[in-house]
Amino acid sequence: MSEKLILIDGHSILNRAFYGVPDLTNAEGIHTNAMYGFLNILFKFLDEEKPDYITVAFDLSAPTFRHKVFDGYKGTRKPMQPELKQQVPLMKELLKAMNITVVEQEGYEADDILGTIAKESAAKGIDVSIVSGDRDLLQLADEHIKIRIPKTKKGVTEVEDYYPSDVFNLYGVTPHEFIDVKALMGDTSDNIPGAPGVGPKTASAIIQKYHSLDNVFEHLCELKPPKAKISITENVEQIKMSRFLSEIKIDVPIDYKVEDSKAGDFFNENSYELFKKYNFKNMLKKFENTDIIAKDPECYEYFKKISDFADVENVFNKAVDIAGGIEKIGLSIVRENELIAVGITLSDTEIYYIPVSGFVTESYLADRLSDVVSVASNRNIASANIKDYLDIFEKDKINGYPLVSEKAFIDTAIAAYLLHPSNESYDYESLGREFLSLTYPSKTELLGKLSINKAVNEAEDNLIKYACLSSYAYYKCADKITEQLKSENMYELFETIEMPLIFVLFEMQQQGISVDKQALVDYSKVLGTKISVLEKEIYEAAGEEFNINSPKQLGVILFERLGMPNGKKTKSGYSTAADVLEKLAPDYPVVSKILEYRQLAKLKSTYADGLTQYISEDGRIHGTFNQTITATGRISSTEPNLQNIPIRMEMGKAIRKVFVPKDGFVFLDADYSQIELRILAHMSGDEKLIEAYNSSADIHRATAAQVFGVPLEEVTDEQRRNAKAVNFGIIYGMSSFGLSQDLSISRKEAKEYIERYFASYPTIKTFIDGLVSDAKEKGYSLTMYNRRREIPEIKSSNFMQRSFGERVAMNAPIQGTAADIIKLAMINVYNALKEHNLRSRLILQVHDELLVETAEDEVDTVKQIMLDGMKNAVSLKVPLEVDLKEGKDWLEAH
Template sequence: MSDKIVLIDGNSIINRAFYGVPDLTNSEGIHTNAIYGFINIMLKILEEEQAGYLTVAFDMKHPTFRHIKYPEYKGTRKGMPDELREQIPLLKEVLHAMGIRTVEKAGYEADDILGTIATRCSEQGMKVSLVSGDRDLLQLASDTILIRIPKTKRGGTEIENYNTAEVVEKYQVTPAQIIDLKGLMGDASDNIPGVPGIGEKTAAKILSAFETVENAYAHIDEVMPNKARESLREHYDLAVLSKDLATIKVDCELEYTLEEAKMPSLFTPEAFALFKRFEFKSLYNKFEGDVSRNDKLEEKFIEVTSKEEAEKIFQSILALKEARDLKELVTDGISTDRVGLMFACLEGTIVGVAVTYSEDTCYYLSANEVVSVEYILEQVNTIIEENIMLSAVSLKEMLPYIQATSTSKIYDMGLASYVMNPLKDTYHYDDIARDYLEITVPSREELFGKTKEKEVFENQKEVYKNFICYHSYIAYLALEKLSTQLYEANSLELFVDIEMPLIYTLYDMECRGIRVNKEALKEYGDQLEVRIKELEKKIYEHAGEEFNINSPKQLGIILFEKLHMPFAKKTKTGYSTSADVLEKLRSEDPVIDEILEYRQLTKLKSTYADGLATYIAEDNRIHGKFNQTITATGRISSTEPNLQNIPIRMELGRQIRKVFIPEDGYVFLDADYSQIELRVLAHMSDDERLIEAYKQEQDIHKITASQVFHTPLNEVTNAQRSNAKAVNFGIVYGISSFSLGQDLNITKKEADVYIKKYFETYPRVKEFLDNLVEEGKKNGYVTSLFNRRRPIPELSSSNFMQRSFGERVAMNSPIQGTAADIIKIAMIRTNQKLKDLKLKSRLLLQIHDELLIETHKDEIEQVANILKDEMQGAATLHVPLEVEVKQGNNWYEAK
């Protein structure tokens, strides 16, 4: 073992990490950036040092000898931000889990503890590396004690190293003279006053001549320059006090032995569990492959290859009780017969199944000549028919293989964990195990590394078996825990009645896809290409040269150096040419409009004209993915491709919808909610005037304009209505007067008046929004009308911008979440009604507040009525839900 010890100033380094690493929060809303930064700095140091011993020292919340002696100086430090304060005990928890010795003692600061340990170790002939951001510690530097000071540069960490020679070179004084240097020049960051008017260079010159503060004062008439001499003469007491404050104690009484500080293994299972909790994914690879593995759990994973054993297992499952409604079960205690299910599937073919029906064993049935795929599916489908309760982690992925419907008693635990906390990035089996079962299990990445799933299946049978069994076993265990938590959060109905049936609706939509006219798509791309070339030519003519328009750096040089445009905003990589900068420049030169249009069209071409073509399947349809667990508000998202992001603001963008066409003999019916979020606001705020306006089917924007601008209704101008519309929708999103001013191109003061008048017009709206913010602060979350929770950790932030963002989220999430729930209910009911009536028409897309139905020409009137009935009846509000249905031979016409 190396005879070197690394000593770390815990408070100093976590403080540096906090300000050096952008804000991070885990899915629990816990701030983690300081912990993450500290661990990275520590690991970098340890990798370089290869030391045999390690200790981290912390200040204690207790008066130190300096506080007692000089309360006016050590008691005036700036308060620690709450986000940093909450991370210190968590860091200590991480360090202890890593086996690292920490030291703190009442009456001593961390640098005194470090000074004492460093001195002891040095006297024993050991090499010491002391890591701190506090330059007071430079007084300890010697040939055996290296002071290492981390600095953040260009987003990374660089470390300055100081032995005796480096201190002398940098500060022109010896390490022992550092306290004298601080005595003269002070240190604002550490509340050391120093002598007024004496800076670092002057202090170094004085010490070069006189060595100490005391000696300089003894020869005060010889001190130069004159200003420094007189200041030292007048403030000698401050110099002595400052020197005392800067002096590190090296003889603290500590119960500390080197044996306790031996370098631990660091990457322990306990540490891994905390890294998982804090979601330090980039650090997972520091752990050995089996650290995260729960070996006792894997002992329960049994592979079955014989038909006889497989039949016994399925017979045992079929003997379980028929499932009751999950909502009823929770109220009686969820402990019930159930089965955790997971298929092993490669390239669309099932290769096995894992089933769990007790905590004792998870069975993996590998498909083979004896236990065939057909046999496995037959047995699983029988279990579903018999109404045995099943739980899974990714149910939608299983639907191609099983005969399940929205009434089947199968529950997706990934979806359940999303309903519990919609802020997470992933809802995999290992996330569920950690977050709800307090079990740490290896993720897919940890089991497979970079090896492809097929290769693992073929060459690492045991690893693959464990992977599938983890899904099944965790799904089995999680059903009871998650259902109970959903019930306690009042969100079980949301999960059972909305989110679970929606899986089947989305699966239907994915299978159906939407037809694309390939020729029309190519023509659209060619049309864009022609216009892009025209714009390129015009832009080059204005610029007087050709350049890469897509390069912000080159574009910035053209605009701000060659064309000398205003509002130049320099960044590290050049001038900013962001959309907001270009918007300010529109009136300066017609080239700006051309550049903005060029950007829009090139994006349209790459994303849609060219991008969509890659997704067209052999049936000439695009089968996109619809995701339930992406957005924090409950909105559905669309990927591969994102059909919800089809541009609608510019005509050329809208025309992309022309390439989407129905099958022969069909038309598109497009049904769109009218102002659903404003209607939800009216209902949830219970504002009488807003409710009445909607009941009278009046133009809400015109009504608002009339009230806000004190104008008779029949005299409201288009401009006033447009401004009122911006206020109406802005209020829903908690818009600030600054943002509204930018949107309407008016001053902040004018926008402030608009908002104030709006709230005077609809007073209950203001009260409702204020209450939402208070609810968010009190509970840590807000809820939709259907009890969808949205955690808002930002509301407890000490950062004003973060808190302001949190307040906007608090105001908007219940409204947007309720609107999302309503459209989901409408989708489920519409899809089911079409199937129940055995109609040929089918639901294809959901885009925000809009449903698109591929409607058979014989069913147009019937489907239009179904759409209206189901969408308007999806929720009962104080105001009517209005739906507009349009028909077309392509999506553009229908919209």
């Protein structure tokens, strides 16, 4: 069997990968998508062909021009995108680290190098595969040279293979004749001229008949079709130049020996470090069976399952001693519906798995864990997602609050989130990779799709690994994460906001919110009736029945049957997105009905019917509040999302009426007034805005007076409305286009409003510009509390992505600061309710709003607690105002 050589066109595949893989960056902000895509393609061909040799050819410099010159002409290419250009030298470095031969030659392009190596190797009887996205290389195909062109379709890489017969079947010409086909066509991507108007089919037909350009030029008078004849006749010299530029050289004077490019030893210490650096998580698994990283890290030898009562007691006694001092322990809780086991790390060589078994009952395990936690106060119990397990440590309570000190824990997931808030995961595998430079098998790799309960019986060895590995990772990472938080000036944020908040959110989840189930059923019926009426009215206006929920059918009805204007048809049909319909609604009543139908259908399915499944046996919904989901720092709500209850339409507001306090209680709802604008005033230091707030002026009316140059008392309602739109638009980096859409005015008018605003508040303009320039320099933004938001998009060469990044840079410091302040307010209110030994409980947070289920005899005390806790959460240059209401349901309180 012949030996095999794979030749890869470096720039071509890197370029293809760059545009085929969404933008990726590592922790340092280095773009990595082209490298990631390149490696995927590389591994695909290595797995398929298992070559004896491999070589990658690059142009010596970034290919912004062609080196071949024809009578002084150089074909030109578009400049390389900066994000791609950054990755070229990194890709070369990575390939060399993988012991893959990289070839470059001054004065020659990669395709000339590939052509030379391919022909010389084929002459030695070696089978060659050339991998490239450039069809010019088809001219090299012969019985020992296969051209392989990868194409990505819907995220899947497919490959077209070409031997001479394949070239002939597709183009009707030989590989050598293909050069002349290309010469006639030209190449717009390289700005290589050919015969204008002559496409692939015509060029192929002409060369099929005449076989060479020289013969074509000798028969110009008989060429067909007439348009091609004219174009070729008028551009003979241009076509000759095109042929010269299209022909690949096969005699480049290059110092290359195929024997020196043996394939193998791809996965070594050098490549491992680079794969880690660029966060190629999936590819790190390729190192598992090498000496670089053993499948089982060294700590595995210290994993010990213990269920003997005396051994367990000794471990917990030692854990209590450690937790009472300053040394750390690692703790991993394993449970499904009930406590199954504990993974606990006491030192590098003391890593234990303690399952519920025999004398070690679930209650015993919970009690002993409580003993450990109760003595800890130096953040020396390292774990992750602690909120999910706080109920285990509820052995002792006062007035329903567990006696667990929040100073006992360091939640490694939350700490890692603060450092990289856009990461997908903060599990032990991610922590190990980032902070320990170790690749651990993931929970999925160890347990597959098994539930914890099933794993106990079917995969206990791997369950032990999962519990011990995670506890060990938390233990080993804790100090490193703490050091990094301190070095990045984020430890105070972690210490004073995020860690205490865990206990607040836990209590909110435990309390839940009461729902009047019958009212929910009645609400669903009302919605159903309204939806049925709307359906009939829509069918009547359309002249036929159709599926209103089908965008395709709806598009046909609106833009074909009813003939509405501005229908934009795509492969999947007309767009019927909300913004499209909202533009049509003022002139077409049926469109208004369709929009209302959609809103009501959403209310019914998501809330009226959807909430029912979340009501527990106690009649309350116990949702989940998440700290590590949003990049802004805001808390999110899931199962269900109670933060997204619609309030803009009357029927949407009505859903709040089904949320009610328990008997003997009322709801107190407190909402910050214009907190983000107040933060803008404080952070920018704009004296006029600060003065307006300190004088208790209507801020939107005051802004209108400034912007439109009229006395405060003469500001019209329309001017105030426009000023309000600008006020809030500025915070979110709104453009003149966005403002014009909001106010239904021209972009010119909107632009003038924004310019007037910045002329009236010049300090704000300077402040916002500063936020953008700082983010461009650092790659991230910061809140008042040093919360970081990474913004890789701000350095993108893509205008849309860069504009998005700039808007984020304007808004993230303000929105993130608002998130920090409401968290501080929650902590204040929670602590005060607890310290006053009250029965009232904080049960819900929605953006800038807090809801407390308040005992009727505690209303006055709680009102003061809420006002004090929220107003005094932070000291700004302007006062924090709070709107506080009382009600017998959430709607009435809001």
